[in-house]
């Protein structure tokens with residue numbers, strides 16, 4: 001009898017839930033059914049709408065449509081088979097996991113009562129110029145999701161993100177949260193993405209998009225060297241000119257995106273069973289779990305997406321410009337980077353006042369703008385075994401503090417920069433002896449070290465305050481123009497035992513949030529400070545960190561030949577403005593390759609130039625060469641780092657030649673770099689047909705380094721340079737040339 005009662009009560013309760021669910025579903029009513037949304041910017045149109053089921057559905061993303069073309073209303077897919085229900089085949093703008101969704105979800109949530117079904121329907125929209133905020137809600141529960149869309153009028157790049165809010169009575173756990181999902185027209189495609197490793201970042205991979213998923217990700221707590229949160233998808237079919245595996249550089253349709261997040265991230269490129277291509281990106285769901293108490297909300301990073309019908313070259317030019325004008329902290333007018341000197345490769349940890357001053361004098365003599373002291377100046381830092389965490393000046397190396405060195409650097413006409421690695425700690429440090437609980441760890445488990453260091457748990461408020469405090473103090477007490485902010489390992493044992501168990505996984509989000517907050521605060525308190533994001537090279541390069549930092553260190557590998565292919569890969573996603581490139585010593589420490597100073601200079605001048613060689617070993621001739629080329633660089637730097645980049649000849653896939661061209665925004669100037677890395681069987685350097693010039697203007701040729709074969713005009717039309725082209729006299733191994741074209745007034 002008792003049991004029967006129990007069952008009856010259970011049935012009643014169940015009934016109430018079902019009815020409550022249905023009535024809530026009805027209460028959403030027919031909100032927005034058939035409503036459509038359209039965003040236009042640059043050469044791009046983006047459309048989505050509410051289908052007859054109430055889901056927000058992708059409609060169109062691509063070449064700009066006619067201004068008066070009506071948006072066709074969204075209709076969910078018909079049921080193709082019992083295995084392919086509309087719930088999974090309809091391309092939703094932001095699909096929640098529930099109701100039989102088998103493709104990649106945008107959002108997955110666990111409720112306290114064990115329910116894990118979530119179905120988002122449209123509630124309302126709010127529009128301002130170029131922006132939409134779309135409110136969605138679960139069909140029965142008070143989970144609200146606001147999708148944000150912001151289209152840049154100039155480039156057509158769309159910024160998308162989501163805010164997830166729990167208005168239910170109990171806590172929920174967000175197990176997966178994308179920033180956005182993108183849907184492409186059903187077609188055949190090639191996907192491009194960047195992978196790498198320490199010392200070998202920025203490899204461009206290209207492969208056809210096949211059925212299934214290609215996942216690029218970091219589970220490391222930070223962006224990572226191994227993959228970068230950027231993708232481009234080139235259309236292969238329908239006579240749109242790009243062939244399989246040969247995504248066109250200057251022609252064809254390309255969709256691209258970049259995720260602004262410096263923590264663990266994931267981008268999934270999926271070709272569904274019905275050949276729809278979708279891209280989902282956001283927090284990495286691996287080991288993810290973000291608890292939202294009633295009334296709390298969380299915000300995803302921004303996922304930027306764009307479209308170009310000028311190939312991968314067009315796509316990267318749009319991104320570069322967008323980064324300069326919208327992302328960088330000094331946008332829309334970031335200054336070209338000062339030419340820096342950094343002694344890391346010359347002296348490593350052996351820094352002291354006299355040694356640094358001697359190098360500073362030599363650096364100033366060749367026209368360097370900024371002198372940066374790298375690792376080794378603080379705590380008991382003699383090598384990488386000790387000192388991280390103890391951010392006081394080492395008295396043996398700098399008995400009178402940093403001031404004498406900084407004054408000396410200023411007197412030489414340069415400003416001063418300093419290396420820091422704020423989020424790290426050596427167990428051999430006063431800080432660790434005092435606060436062993438401050439590191440990421442699982443109590444009772446080993447604390448795995450890398451480079452003899454552990455990661456401070458920046459999610460903790462006390463750690464956050466400590467880090468911001470010491471940086472603020474250093475910047476307040478010293479006249480410092482620049483910080484090289486390093487980060488030399490990835491996470492292990494990512495525990496945060498100071499908070500309740502069900503809050504601990506928030507570390508993935510809070511850590512990065514605090515990093516951004518510290519950077520933002522420091523920039524506010526010290527408005528002149530400039531910052532480089534370095535992570536053992538290019539381990540933390542993404543559009544998230546670039547909102548707070550002025551430049552990045554692409555790789556610890558400074559070999560000028562290796563750099564050419566890395567710089568090429570880097571340029572697909574990021575502007576040369578932020579790409580620091582140092583000239584270091586030959587033979588190179590990493591591979592024993594010997595190259596001329598001229599070749600090294602030109603390889604680095606093809607980005608934001610720095611000098612990292614041991615100047616104590618330079619000859620008078622070396623100083624003269626560097627001085628001449630730094631002056632030449634200064635004269636055209638803006639065009640190189642902020643112009644329109646054309647990758648004329650790719651250095652990838654074993655090519656013995658490569659060339660880049662940068663054209664200033666007003667098309668008044670072009671700067672070309674060309675490299676012959678090997679001359680095989682006497683083959684000459686390929687004809688260079690330039691791009692992006694004003695066809696009718698007349699341009700005058702001037703060589704920065706090297707020369708042309710005879711038969712080149714000195715002054716000719718843009719048409720001539722673009723179609724007749726120029727043949728360089730460039731032969732041998734690791735030879736480089738550079739020239740500029742200036743429009744005649």
Ligand code: GLA
Nearest residue numbers: 344374375534535536537556
């Ligand atoms: C990292 C950086 C280098 C240098 C060292 C110092 O490896 O990428 O440029 O600053 O740390 O320890």
